[in-house]
Amino acid sequence: AQSVAQPEDQVNVAEGNPLTVKCTYSVSGNPYLFWYVQYPNRGLQFLLKYITGDNLVKGSYGFEAEFNKSQTSFHLKKPSALVSDSALYFCAVSAFGGGYNKLIFGAGTRLAVHP
Amino acid sequence: EAQVTQNPRYLITVTGKKLTVTCSQNMNHEYMSWYRQDPGLGLRQIYYSMNVEVTDKGDVPEGYKVSRKEKRNFPLILESPSPNQTSLYFCASSGANTEAFFGQGTRLTVV
Numbered sequence: 001a002q003s004v005a006q007p008e009d010q011v012n013v014a015e016g017n018p019l020t021v022k023c024t025y026s027v028s029g030n031p032y033l034f035w036y037v038q039y040p041n042r043g044l045q046f047l048l049k050y051i052t053g054d055n056l057v058k059g060s061y062g063f064e065a066e067f068n069k070s071q072t073s074f075h076l077k078k079p080s081a082l083v084s085d086s087a088l089y090f091c092a093v094s095a096f097g098g099g100y101n102k103l104i105f106g107a108g109t110r111l112a113v114h115p
Numbered sequence: 116e117a118q119v120t121q122n123p124r125y126l127i128t129v130t131g132k133k134l135t136v137t138c139s140q141n142m143n144h145e146y147m148s149w150y151r152q153d154p155g156l157g158l159r160q161i162y163y164s165m166n167v168e169v170t171d172k173g174d175v176p177e178g179y180k181v182s183r184k185e186k187r188n189f190p191l192i193l194e195s196p197s198p199n200q201t202s203l204y205f206c207a208s209s210g211a212n213t214e215a216f217f218g219q220g221t222r223l224t225v226v
Contacts, residue, residue, distance in 0.1 A: 004157075034214060043119075043205060043217040044158075090157060102148070102173070103207075103215060105157035 002027045004093050006106035013081045013113050021076040021109045023091030032094035033074040034103065035065055037087045044090065050074060061085070081113045117142045121206050121218035128196055128225055136191045136221050138206030144216075146209045147189040148173070149181065151202040152220075158205065164189055196225040 003026045013019045025031055032051055036044040048059025055067045065076045074091060088110050092103040119140045128134055140147065148163040150173075160173030164183040178200055180192040189208075193200060201224050209215040 006157075036217075041220075043219045044207075046214045046216070049214055092158075102160060102163055103158075104174075105150075105159070107155055107157040 002093065002104050004091050004104055004106040006089075006091055006109045008109050009107075010110045010112060013111070015083050015113055015115050016080050019078050019081045019085070019111065019113070021089050021091075021111060023074045023076065023106060025072050025074060025091070025093045027093050027104075033065075033067060034092040034094075035059065035063070035074075035076050036090045036092060038090065038108075039087045047076070047089075081111075083113050083115055086111055086113045117216065119206055119208050119216050119218040121204075121221050124219060124221060126221060126223050128223070130197055130225055131195050134193050134196060134223075136193075136204060136206075136223070138189045138191065138218060139187050140189075140206075140208040140216070141187065142208060142210065142213075142216065143186065144208040144210045144213070145186075146211075146215075147183065148207045148209075148215070149179070149189070149191045150205045150207065151175065152205060153202055161191070161204075196223075198225050201225050 005024045034049045035047040038044050047063050048057050050057050050067045058064045063078050088108050090108050091106040122137045145166050149161040150158040152158045159175045161179050162181040164170045204221045206218040207215040
């Protein structure tokens with residue numbers, strides 16, 4: 001069965017420090033992987049995706065993610081956190097190894113960046 | 116501006132009273148989906164549509180109906196809502212090679 005795990009309910013980081021939000025997945029075939037962010041009372045905003053190619057993908061707002069096939073992971077990273085990065089982050093994988101339509105989401109990780 | 120529009124944003128209703136949540140997209144996307152978001156569970160897909168008149172069940176379809184009569188619209192219908200359908204609902208659309216775009220969400224409370 002296809003699944004996504006975000007092992008941390010919450011990540012706390014001091015402003016200016018690097019941040020990592022973890023994601024592991026289980027999917028048959030080649031995965032399409034995504035990160036979305038949700039601010040309070042807002043919909044989900046797309047951050048970045050991995051489809052193929054370079055394992056390090058760069059996205060919006062200075063975020064990047066590293067695809068690791070052997071560890072089936074797709075961790076979200078940022079070199080220097082901002083207070084405004086505080087939000088709920090979701091990792092998602094496309095089912096059946098392709099397409100953008102049927103997404104399976106992790107439970108979400110709340111990122112809190114402290115001044 | 117490219118967007119997915121859901122209405123209403125907030126809705127409180129009583130058990131058994133039929134309701135419809137509308138969703139419209141202006142990007143000419145083929146694919147549209149409905150998700151519900153519950154604490155600790157992330158988003159789970161309810162139904163999705165690959166094009167006009169083509170729909171299929173997602174992971175949690177029980178108690179919901181959808182229709183896709185026009186490419187831009189994908190309404191979600193709850194024929195007889197129950198309290199366990201209290202949730203935050205999101206509509207999303209995507210093209211053949213684009214990421215999914217999400218609406219602002221509809222917070223539904225069934226009492």
